[in-house]
């Protein structure tokens with residue numbers, strides 16, 4: 227089982243180190259190889275996604291990814307910016323299906339910014355199309371406007387587009403995922419304004435005919451953003467395009483307590499996958515040792531289940547995460563009165579201890 231390990235930038239290196247330690251105690255025949263990506267790769271090789279990193283990712287059974295980006299690269303020309311590495315990997319590997327499960331662990335009900343009763347027991351799955359939409363559409367650029375409100379002025383433009391096969395294949399993923407859950411899909415669009423999303427809605431409605439056992443509702447994205455914080459438990463599978471999914475998944479993260487709790491899997495048609503937390507490189511807390519590694523550790527569990535056919539090992543990781551939360555350990559982002567604040571490393575130590583059957587060290591057990 228070959229795993230490409232791409233930590234990236236900022237907290238990426240800190241959180242991936244913990245996920246790798248967790249994988250290492252599972253006693254499975256992993257072959258892990260690490261490579262630079264994002265700003266780190268730009269510094270070392272002059273490009274955020276060097277050929278060698280891409281080749282490693284392509285040859286691997288699965289990829290464990292941290293995060294890329296830092297404010298200091300924001301003035302680079304776009305093709306050299308760290309974010310192009312993750313976009314490039316998604317495109318080059320055809321990782322069109324992004325799964326972002328948002329689970330509110332019972333121990334974290336009070337860590338959410340919403341009232342506990344709104345999030346207790348929350349278990350929704352965001353399915354986001356990942357290789358199309360305005361993030362990849364061409365043409366894009368800057369030019370002098372020849373029409374519009376200010377002819378002759380500088381302007382910038384991007385292209386939102388989806389083809390029928392792109393929508394069909396991700397719709398099948400969403401309906402099939404819903405079949406394994408509560409059999410309800412909410413397709414989120416902006417069909418009232420955008421032609422791309424009227425087409426999305428039409429195609430999703432057609433594909434739905436093959437899944438009569440699954441309930442389909444359509445919702446405009448502005449309403450979906452509101453309903454997610456009004457009554458999130460009414461959703462089961464939230465299914466949407468690349469940009470809306472990006473935004474709604476960060477919103478959903480807060481239902482679970484923190485963006486540091488939201489794992490993700492990005493799969494291609496061959497079930498090869500890239501596994502990463504849903505958050506970014508968090509330059510504001512990088513190097514402080516306080517980032518929450520659980521989203522990355524839970525992404526490693528998804529990797530074991532989705533790409534490496536090791537469901538029992540995935541269960542072991544997920545049970546260990548529950549155990550450390552039950553023991554009261556919290557990184558700063560999910561800390562509340564009465565719980566014990568721990569560092570990134572200590573959280574990793576605790577998950578490792580829980581997996582290996584050792585006592586999870588808390589302040590209470592120490593004294």
Ligand SMILES: NC(=O)C1=CN([C@@H]2O[C@H](COP(=O)(O)OP(=O)(O)OC[C@H]3O[C@@H](n4cnc5c(N)ncnc54)[C@H](O)[C@@H]3O)[C@@H](O)[C@H]2O)C=CC1
Nearest residue numbers: 293294295296312486505506507508509510511517518559
């Ligand atoms: N897949 C990727 O590699 C992504 C990269 N980015 C990049 O990351 C950089 C920072 O972007 P932001 O908009 O600030 O988003 P971000 O997700 O990195 O951070 C947003 C906020 O959440 C906090 N946060 C994120 N992860 C955390 C964790 N594990 N534990 C505790 N707190 C955590 C941060 O401290 C920050 O306050 C940018 O360069 C951006 O382009 C952003 C999203 C995804």
Ligand SMILES: CC(C)CC(=O)C(=O)O
Nearest residue numbers: 309312313472504505506
């Ligand atoms: C850096 C972006 C391309 C990625 C992002 O925000 C995401 O996938 O959630």
Ligand SMILES: [Mg+2]
Nearest residue numbers: 472473476504
């Ligand atoms: Mg995002």
